[in-house]
Amino acid sequence: xxGAGPGGIVTAKVLLENDFDVTVFDKYQQxxxxxxxxxxxxxxxxxxxxxxxxxxxxxxxxxxxxxVDTQRYLEKYAETFGVLDRVRPGTEVIAIRPVExxxxxxxxxxxxxxxxxxxxxxxxHRETFDYVVVASGAHHHARLPELPGRESFRGTVLHxxxxxxxxxTDRRVVVVGGGKSALDLITRAAHEAAxxxxxxxxxxxxxxxxxxxxxxxxxxxxxTRLGEALLPRYHDPACVRPIDRIDERVKRALWxxxxxxxxxxxxxxxxxxxxxxxxxLPFHLVHAGVMPRGYVRAVxxxxxxxxxxxxxxxxxxxxxLATGEEVTADVIVxxxxxHKVFPxxxxxxRLHDDDGRLRLYRGIVPPGADRLGLVGFRQVxxxxxxxxxxxxxxxxxxxxxxxxxxGEQEMLKAIDTRLAWQEQVLxxxxxxxxGPYNIHCADELLHDMGLPSRxxxxxLAEYLLPAAVAHRYAGLTRSSSANExxx
Numbered sequence: 001x002x003g004a005g006p007g008g009i010v011t012a013k014v015l016l017e018n019d020f021d022v023t024v025f026d027k028y029q030q031x032x033x034x035x036x037x038x039x040x041x042x043x044x045x046x047x048x049x050x051x052x053x054x055x056x057x058x059x060x061x062x063x064x065x066x067x068v069d070t071q072r073y074l075e076k077y078a079e080t081f082g083v084l085d086r087v088r089p090g091t092e093v094i095a096i097r098p099v100e101x102x103x104x105x106x107x108x109x110x111x112x113x114x115x116x117x118x119x120x121x122x123x124x125h126r127e128t129f130d131y132v133v134v135a136s137g138a139h140h141h142a143r144l145p146e147l148p149g150r151e152s153f154r155g156t157v158l159h160x161x162x163x164x165x166x167x168x169t170d171r172r173v174v175v176v177g178g179g180k181s182a183l184d185l186i187t188r189a190a191h192e193a194a195x196x197x198x199x200x201x202x203x204x205x206x207x208x209x210x211x212x213x214x215x216x217x218x219x220x221x222x223x224t225r226l227g228e229a230l231l232p233r234y235h236d237p238a239c240v241r242p243i244d245r246i247d248e249r250v251k252r253a254l255w256x257x258x259x260x261x262x263x264x265x266x267x268x269x270x271x272x273x274x275x276x277x278x279x280x281l282p283f284h285l286v287h288a289g290v291m292p293r294g295y296v297r298a299v300x301x302x303x304x305x306x307x308x309x310x311x312x313x314x315x316x317x318x319x320x321l322a323t324g325e326e327v328t329a330d331v332i333v334x335x336x337x338x339h340k341v342f343p344x345x346x347x348x349x350r351l352h353d354d355d356g357r358l359r360l361y362r363g364i365v366p367p368g369a370d371r372l373g374l375v376g377f378r379q380v381x382x383x384x385x386x387x388x389x390x391x392x393x394x395x396x397x398x399x400x401x402x403x404x405x406x407g408e409q410e411m412l413k414a415i416d417t418r419l420a421w422q423e424q425v426l427x428x429x430x431x432x433x434x435g436p437y438n439i440h441c442a443d444e445l446l447h448d449m450g451l452p453s454r455x456x457x458x459x460l461a462e463y464l465l466p467a468a469v470a471h472r473y474a475g476l477t478r479s480s481s482a483n484e485x486x487x
Contacts, residue, residue: 001015001022001023001024001025001086001132001133001135002025002026002093002096002132002133002134002135002136002344003024003025003026003134003135003136003137003376004024004025004026004028004031004032004078004083004087004089004135005026005031005032005074005135005137005376006032006074006376006383006384006387007135007137007375007376007387007390007391008024008026008031008133008135008375009024009031009074009077009078009083010055010077010384010387010388010391011133011135011375011387011390011391011394011395012024012078012083012086013055013077013078013081013082013083013391014388014391014392014395014477015133015391015395016081016082016083016086017477018395018399018477020131020395020398022083022086023086023088023127023129024083024086024087024088025088025091025092025093025112025114026087026088026089026090026091027090027091027092027093027117028089028090028117029089029090030071030075030089031074031075031078031083031084031087031089032070032071032074032075047064047180047289047290048063048064048065048382048384049063049064049209049217049218049219050062050063050217051219051466051469051471052219052223052382052384052385052469053065053070053073053384054073054384054469054470054471055077055384055388055470056388056470056471056472056473056474056475056476057081057474058073058076058077058080058081059471060073064209064290088114090116090117091114091115091116091117092114092115092116092117092118093112093113093114093344094113094114094115094124094344095111095112095113095344095346096110096111096112096113096132096134096344096345096346097110097111097346098110098111098346098348098349098369099111099128107369107370107371107372108130108371109128109129109130109131109371110128110129110130110131110132110371110372111126111127111128112126112127112128112129112132113125113126114127130371131371131372131373131398132371132372132373133372133373133374133375133394134342134345134372134373134374134375135374135375135376135387136342136376137376138338138340138376138377138379138432139161139338140161140338141338141339141340141341142159142160142161142162142334142338142339143159143334143336143337143338143339144157144159144334144336145176145311145334145336147311147312147313147314147319148313148314149313149314149315149320150314152314152315152316153314153315153316153317153318153319153332154316155318155329155330155331155332156330156331156332157331157332157334158331158332158333158334159333159334159335159336160175160177160181160182160185160333160334160335163185163333167331167333168188168189168192168193168196168331169192169193170192170193170194171193171194171330171331172193172194172195172197172318172328172329172330172331173186173189173193173194173195173196173197173329173330173331173333174197174198174199174318174319174327174329174331174332174333175189175196175197175198175199175333175335176198176199176200176311176319176332176333176334176335176336177198177199177200177334177335177336177337178198178200178201178202178203178204178287179204179287179289179335179337180206180289180290180292181335182198182200182335183198183206183289183291183292183295184292185333185335186198186295186298186304187292187293187294187295187298187304189304190294190298190303190304191294191298191303193331194330195305195328196298196303196304196305197304197305197306197307197327197329198304198305198306198307199307199309199311199319199321199327200306200307200308201308201309201310202277202278202308203274203275203276203277203278203308204277204284204287204288205262205277205281205284205285205287205288206266206268206288206289206290206291206292207222207262207266207288207289207290207291208262208265208266208290208291209290209291209293210265211258211261211262211265212261212265213261213264213265214265218290219466219468219469220466221258222381222436222438222468223381223382223438223439223466223467223468223469224439224463224464224465224466224467224468225241225243225439225462225463225464225467226243226463226464228244228436228437228438228439228440229241229243229244229246230246230251230254230255230258230282231282231285231425231436231437232282232424232425233245234437234440234444235417235418235421235422236418236440236444238443238444238447239440239443239444239447239453243463255280255281255282256280258281259280259281262281263276266291266296267291267296267297268291268296270296270300271296271299271300274308275299275306275308282436283425283427284427285426285435285436286426286427286428286429286433286435286436287428288435305327307321307323307325307327309321309322309323309325310322317329318332319332340352340356340358340377340430340432348369349366349369349372350366350368351366351374352431353419353431356430357419357430357431357432358377358430358431358432359412359415359419359431360374360377360378360415360431360432361406361411361414361415362378362393362414362444362445362448363377363378363379363390363432363434364377364378364390364393364394364397365394365397365411367408367411367412367415368408371398373394373397373398375387375390375391375394376390377432378390378432378434378441379432379433379434379435380434380435380436380437380438380441380468381435381436381438381468382438382468382469382470384470385438385442385468385469385470385473386434386438386441386442388470388473389441389442389445389446389473389476390445392445392449392476392477393445393448393449396448396449401449402448402449402450403447403448403449403450404448419431422434438467438468439467439468442467442468442473449476451476455467455472455473456472
């Protein structure tokens with residue numbers, strides 16, 4: 001197992017329950033991935049309402065929790081289920097290669113090279129494992145735009161990953177980006193910096209903590225089957241229910257109302273038109289996060305100077321925008337995302353297409369690479385639930401207990417179909433982000449495992465109560481074992 005973040009520890013837990021002998025490599029000194037003190041930007045907090053950021057077998061009573069509290073929950077989970085003893089902290093995996101043998105695709109296992117994190121002079125330790133799970137996270141390899149004139153700018157240039165306490169204090173700060181991290185950081189800078197400017201090519205939709213003019217928590221809208229039924233139809237026919245076939249005219253009318261409510265509930269309606277998202281919902285929901293508290297207020301009070309433009313180049317004093325305007329900065333922070341790359345994986349394992357999109361069957365396994373799986377790259381809004389269900393699916397895949405294990409060509413065809421659908425309804429998803437399709441993604445994996453997708457005792461609860469929550473899926477290991485016994 002590579003990575004001891006949320007995806008790594010829950011996968012290790014599920015594998016242990018299924019009698020696998022598990023070793024977890026992690027470059028940090030503590031479990032938790034980006035939530036650990038070495039791996040997160042200052043002020044990081046999760047954007048989850050009550051009962052959203054939790055695994056099925058350990059309730060978490062916190063809402064919109066700080067990084068510290070989230071870290072404690074993850075450590076408690078790892079300790080409770082025996083994962084902590086399997087973690088090798090401060091250990092960096094530098095190479096994973098297939099071991100030739102009689103298995104599928106000629107692979108009988110994987111050779112893993114590791115060494116202490118950051119110590120390139122240390123001896124490399126090589127071990128062989130039957131299976132490898134990559135749960136290294138999607139937010140580690142910073143993506144920085146290559147702009148001309150870097151040598152002329154005398155200030156500090158950072159990626160959002162590198163922001164720490166004191167970075168903004170009494171300095172002129174420019175944040176480049178329009179996603180959740182960019183808005184979080186500029187809101188923080190508004191209260192700490194001498195000046196705060198955000199530059200974004202386009203304004204993305206942000207989700208309010210509460211819909212219906214601030215009366216209803218977002219999970220009662222976005223995380224229900226009824227809410228998901230308003231989205232464009234899911235690509236897998238096996239996961240389409242009658243409610244998903246709502247007439248398109250009805251869907252458009254409802255989304256018109258939802259769009260107006262989002263503008264009101266986030267406060268975006270109080271900003272100038274150029275600072276509101278242009279495309280209609282739900283087209284760009286894949287890029288949405290929860291609106292940071294205080295962002296709109298800071299913009300209206302003049303504490304944040306928003307610019308809607310591309311960035312062309314560095315200047316001696318800051319950045320030159322495509323509009324010709326120059327913004328002055330002491331610190332420039334690029335909240336411009338991350339590369340989904342795996343430098344430790346052997347080059348024979350092809351994970352991306354020519355457009356850089358991840359090509360994984362079900363968003364989990366690469367075709368033609370046996371005994372290997374990735375966790376955390378079938379991303380949904382409630383990704384902690386997503387990684388837990390992925391862990392169960394991958395364990396069943398390793399045990400060959402899925403309903404069907406398609407061949408390489410069937411996998412490739414299924415990937416092509418899904419990517420075409422994503423480009424149409426989730427543009428810019430990179431082949432890994434399923435956005436708001438929490439429940440449909442869960443149904444698909446449960447169907448593969450031969451488990452019932454209905455998770456409530458009656459139809460009203462099934463369709464109207466939040467279904468994209470982990471506790472609805474408790475006991476899957478026991479269910480899988482019982483199902484296997486009947487086969």
